[in-house]
Every structure is written in C-alpha cells, then in structure tokens.
Amino acid sequence: MKKAEATRLTILEKAFELIYMQGYQTTSIDDIIATTKVTKGAFYYHFKNKDEMGLSIINDLLKPTLAGSFIGPLQTDADPLTAIYNLMHNLLMENEFLKVEYGCPAANLTHEMTSWNADFNKALNELTRQWIDAMIDLIERGKTDGLIRKDVNARQATMFVMSGYWGIRNFGKLERSKEVYLPYLNELKNYLETLR
Amino acid sequence: MKKAEATRLTILEKAFELIYMQGYQTTSIDDIIATTKVTKGAFYYHFKNKDEMGLSIINDLLKPTLAGSFIGPLQTDADPLTAIYNLMHNLLMENEFLKVEYGCPAANLTHEMTSWNADFNKALNELTRQWIDAMIDLIERGKTDGLIRKDVNARQATMFVMSGYWGIRNFGKLERSKEVYLPYLNELKNYLETLR
DNA sequence: GCAAAAACATACTACTTAGTATGTTTTTGC
DNA sequence: GCAAAAACATACTAAGTAGTATGTTTTTGC
Structure with missing residues (x-):
C-alpha cells in the first residue's frame, strides 16, 4: 500500500x-x-468528494507545514520579540513556497470557505489557534524572563501581530509586489520594541 | 430615464x-x-456581462460608501490618533452594514479577484489607495500639529493599521463573533498611544 | 398620437461542474 | 499461483453556469 x-x-x-x-x-x-x-x-x-479532499489538504498538508515553518521558530530560547520579527520577515520576504500574488493559504481558505462549510471552519480554526497559542506562549515566556513588559497582554499583542500578517498578505495580492511588505515590517519592528 | x-x-x-x-x-x-x-x-x-456589473459595484457603490464611512471620519480637526481609533472601533463594533461573519467587502473582493481580473485589481487598488492616503494625510497633519512624534513614518504606520484591520476582519469570519475584535482594538489603542 | 428607441421578458444554447456506474488492472494474503 | 480486495480507468448523468436570440412592452421626442 x-x-x-x-x-x-x-x-x-x-x-x-x-x-x-x-x-x-x-x-x-x-x-x-x-x-x-x-x-x-x-x-x-x-x-469521498471535493470537500473531503479540501479538508485533507488542511489537516494532512497545512498542519504539518504550520508546525514546521510557523510554530517552530516561535519555540526558541532566543529573544522573543526578535524571534517574532524574524519569523514574519522570513515568511514574507524569504519563504519560497509563499508567493506575494497568492497571499497566505490559510487566510485565503478562511476568506473563501468559512461561510460555506462548517468543517473547513473548524479545521482552519484549529490551524490558526495553534499558531496563536505558540505566539502567546512565547510572549508569556518573554515576560517571565524580563524581556517583555509585565503589563503587556500576550493575547492582545498576538492578535494584533497576526492580524497584521493576514492583512498585509492581502495587500500583497493587491499590489503584486513584496514592496508593500517593507513598510509593514518596519512598523512591526517599531511596535515590537515598545513591548520591551 | x-x-x-x-x-x-x-x-x-x-x-x-x-x-x-x-x-x-x-x-x-x-x-x-x-x-x-x-x-x-x-x-x-x-x-455587458457579470464582470462589468462587478466593476460597477466597486465604482458606483463601494467608492461612495468609502468616502462617507471610511474617509470622512479621517478628515477631521480632532486628535488624529483618537480619530483613527474611533473609526476602527466604529467600523468593527457599530457599523450596521458590515457583519462579522462576512468580513470586509473590499478585502473579500481582493482575496477572490486579484488573480483573475486585472480591472478588478485596478479598481480595488484605487479604492484602498484613497483610504490609505486619507490616513497618511491625517497622520502628517498630526505631526505638524505636534500631536504625533515627528519621527513617525506616516505611510508605515498607516499600512500597519490598515493591515491589522483587514486581518482582524478575516479572523472575525473565522470566529464568527465580534469578541475577536476586542483584543485587537485594545492593542491598537496601545500602539497608537506610542506614536505620541 | 405615433414612430423610434429604450427597457424589459422568455426561451434557448453551449459549456462546465461534481459526482456516479460500471468497468479493468494491480496488489495482497495465503 | 490464485482468489479477493484494493487501486485505478472510462463513459456517462444531472444540474448548474454565463451568455444569446428573439421577442414584447414601455418610454421618449416631435
């Protein structure tokens, strides 16, 4: 077999x-x-049908990829804020599988499928939740290590950063050039520094 | 007629x-x-065909709406950072036409159409550019008025905020509840305060 | 009031779609 | 080596799709 x-x-x-x-x-x-x-x-x-294949793409392909390229870099002993910035820079500017004109696969599927298919919604929710939780954990660790201010709300900051990522991916589709990523990344760096 | x-x-x-x-x-x-x-x-x-109707939706319906609900609030004499926050809060939490489960119309069309139809791309680009430029202008005004730090890059900050808006709209589709908007809005407020 | 143009209505076509019915080939366990 | 199940192949169906052909009705200018 x-x-x-x-x-x-x-x-x-x-x-x-x-x-x-x-x-x-x-x-x-x-x-x-x-x-x-x-x-x-x-x-x-x-x-069985097209949707079952779609779900398999999320569960059998995207989830393992997420663990590798998206979550792995967040499970580090390095400086948390630098790790977050480097992850975003890597995903946006260097990753060879993600193309600026096609955006973020998970964001695309969310946009297209959430209204239609409850199973897709659930699978995509699990997918993103894993990424979110990994970033929250990293920020919390930074707080205990004294690398991030204690009054920073980890979930809030994570949602803020993640939203920016999904959003700038969509702007990339619009502009069809990685140029738009640069102002975003610069300001992301500025923002992250304010969390110290 | x-x-x-x-x-x-x-x-x-x-x-x-x-x-x-x-x-x-x-x-x-x-x-x-x-x-x-x-x-x-x-x-x-x-x-003439479906695409011409789609373009008319953008040009004849969305553009006027954008001017009213999205750009108008940015052309104010009030404190720029408060105006930006209030706009986002209003769009996300109070606007009665935009539903959390359906996201942002412009972002949806961008996600779906940019790869397919160059005319859609152009029309959506103009649409978003207008909004972006309005926010840039407001931030620049804030800088000259001494309400925003001189070293803030207006375009960078604008792209950062707009990306967050499009992104959190997509998270809203995923969660199907305005609850997700709240952590985003809180952190947006924190971020905007750092620009003073 | 009436011809001409604008505005709308109905019936159809050619094509694409997801999915099925019914096969044939290949692999597996013994 | 051979039956049985797994894996694949081909031809088809029923429903939907954008768009057209050919009408009829309504409005407009004079």
Missing part, C-alpha cells in the same frame, strides 16, 4: 497548489485530475 | 449583498435575477 499513498499525496499536493493559486471554488476536479494525470476513478477512490 | 436607473441600482445593491455574503464567483446571475425579480433580459441590458 505504498503506491496508493503516493497518488493520494500527489493529488493533495497538486490540488493545494492549484487552490493556492486559483482559489478553492474555482479549482475544478477536472482541473486537478488533468494536472495530476490521475483519473477521476482514482480521485474518488481516495476522496 | 428614471425607472431604468432604479432597476440598475437595485441590481447593483442586491448583487452586492449576495456577493458580500456568498462571494463573487459563487453568486450566479440566476441568483441575482431571482432575488432582484429582474429578468435576464433586463440584467444584460444594463450590464
């Missing part, structure tokens, strides 16, 4: 790419099987 | 509502003519 798992994975990976570029609703199953060169029979053998 | 203009306007208004709730791609023309009780012949008399 090795090859079967491989086709399932290629479906997920190629479908994710298409959805990341085109959106979920506008990516058809015919589209997916055309680029994967997998037949419709194979597709529906692995997934 | 009064009644004709009225039908055109009802099409735009009802279509906007549907698109705001459901998204652009997933709102069909049959959907629109069903809720407006306008026939397909009437629809295609007023609009």
Whole structure:
C-alpha cells in the first residue's frame, strides 16, 4: 500500500497548489485530475468528494507545514520579540513556497470557505489557534524572563501581530509586489520594541 | 430615464449583498435575477456581462460608501490618533452594514479577484489607495500639529493599521463573533498611544 | 398620437461542474 | 499461483453556469 499513498499525496499536493493559486471554488476536479494525470476513478477512490479532499489538504498538508515553518521558530530560547520579527520577515520576504500574488493559504481558505462549510471552519480554526497559542506562549515566556513588559497582554499583542500578517498578505495580492511588505515590517519592528 | 436607473441600482445593491455574503464567483446571475425579480433580459441590458456589473459595484457603490464611512471620519480637526481609533472601533463594533461573519467587502473582493481580473485589481487598488492616503494625510497633519512624534513614518504606520484591520476582519469570519475584535482594538489603542 | 428607441421578458444554447456506474488492472494474503 | 480486495480507468448523468436570440412592452421626442 505504498503506491496508493503516493497518488493520494500527489493529488493533495497538486490540488493545494492549484487552490493556492486559483482559489478553492474555482479549482475544478477536472482541473486537478488533468494536472495530476490521475483519473477521476482514482480521485474518488481516495476522496469521498471535493470537500473531503479540501479538508485533507488542511489537516494532512497545512498542519504539518504550520508546525514546521510557523510554530517552530516561535519555540526558541532566543529573544522573543526578535524571534517574532524574524519569523514574519522570513515568511514574507524569504519563504519560497509563499508567493506575494497568492497571499497566505490559510487566510485565503478562511476568506473563501468559512461561510460555506462548517468543517473547513473548524479545521482552519484549529490551524490558526495553534499558531496563536505558540505566539502567546512565547510572549508569556518573554515576560517571565524580563524581556517583555509585565503589563503587556500576550493575547492582545498576538492578535494584533497576526492580524497584521493576514492583512498585509492581502495587500500583497493587491499590489503584486513584496514592496508593500517593507513598510509593514518596519512598523512591526517599531511596535515590537515598545513591548520591551 | 428614471425607472431604468432604479432597476440598475437595485441590481447593483442586491448583487452586492449576495456577493458580500456568498462571494463573487459563487453568486450566479440566476441568483441575482431571482432575488432582484429582474429578468435576464433586463440584467444584460444594463450590464455587458457579470464582470462589468462587478466593476460597477466597486465604482458606483463601494467608492461612495468609502468616502462617507471610511474617509470622512479621517478628515477631521480632532486628535488624529483618537480619530483613527474611533473609526476602527466604529467600523468593527457599530457599523450596521458590515457583519462579522462576512468580513470586509473590499478585502473579500481582493482575496477572490486579484488573480483573475486585472480591472478588478485596478479598481480595488484605487479604492484602498484613497483610504490609505486619507490616513497618511491625517497622520502628517498630526505631526505638524505636534500631536504625533515627528519621527513617525506616516505611510508605515498607516499600512500597519490598515493591515491589522483587514486581518482582524478575516479572523472575525473565522470566529464568527465580534469578541475577536476586542483584543485587537485594545492593542491598537496601545500602539497608537506610542506614536505620541 | 405615433414612430423610434429604450427597457424589459422568455426561451434557448453551449459549456462546465461534481459526482456516479460500471468497468479493468494491480496488489495482497495465503 | 490464485482468489479477493484494493487501486485505478472510462463513459456517462444531472444540474448548474454565463451568455444569446428573439421577442414584447414601455418610454421618449416631435
């Protein structure tokens, strides 16, 4: 049962790419099987329907990625505020999988799917909650270490930073250039310094 | 030519509502003519195709609204930082047309349309640029009035605040409750105070 | 009051969509 | 090696989609 798992994975990976570029609703199953060169029979053998595949993309692809690229850098012994800034700078300016014109995959799916599918909503909620909690933990650690002011509200500050990230990703889609990221990053640095 | 203009306007208004709730791609023309009780012949008399109607929504409906609810409050003689906070608080917590579960119309359209339609991109770019410029002007005025520090970069600060707004609107769609707005607004207030 | 244009109405088309029915091939356990 | 199940392939369906063709009604200018 090795090859079967491989086709399932290629479906997920190629479908994710298409959805990341085109959106979920506008990516058809015919589209997916055309680029994967997998037949419709194979597709529906692995997934009950389109939505089940979509959920698998979130749970089987995005969640592991989140743990690696988004949460890992927050679980560090380094200076918390520097770690947060570096994470954002890395995600926005250096990450090779995220393209400025396509924005943030999780934010895109949230925008498109929350009204339609409760399961998507739940999965995306779990996904973001993990990231949020990781940042909250880091800020709390910074407070106990004396690197962040005690009167800083960790959840508040986290929501503020995360909102900025999702928002600037959307501005990136609009401008189609990483240039817009720069003023955001500069001011993020200014803001983070005020938390010391 | 009064009644004709009225039908055109009802099409735009009802279509906007549907698109705001459901998204652009997933709102069909049959959907629109069903809720407006306008026939397909009437629809295609007023609009060449679906995209032309979409553009008219941005240019004929959203732009005037933006001027009123979004830009007007920034053209004030009051304290700039208080004005910015009050605007955001009003938009997020009090505005009766914007629903937490549907997010920000302009942000939604940006998410959905930028990759597909260059005209949409241009129209949305103009729309947001107007709002951005208004906030930049207000911050600059605050600097000359001595209400904001001279070393504050107006464009940077504006992009930071606007990103946060678009981002928290998306978190609202995810959580489906204005509760998420509160930590954001609190921290926004903290941030704005650091600009004095 | 009446022709012409504007405004609207109805029936249809060509295409795309998610999903199914019914196959064939490949792998697996014994 | 071979039956049974897993994995894949092909052809189809029913419902929806944007848009068109061809009307009829209403408004407008004179």
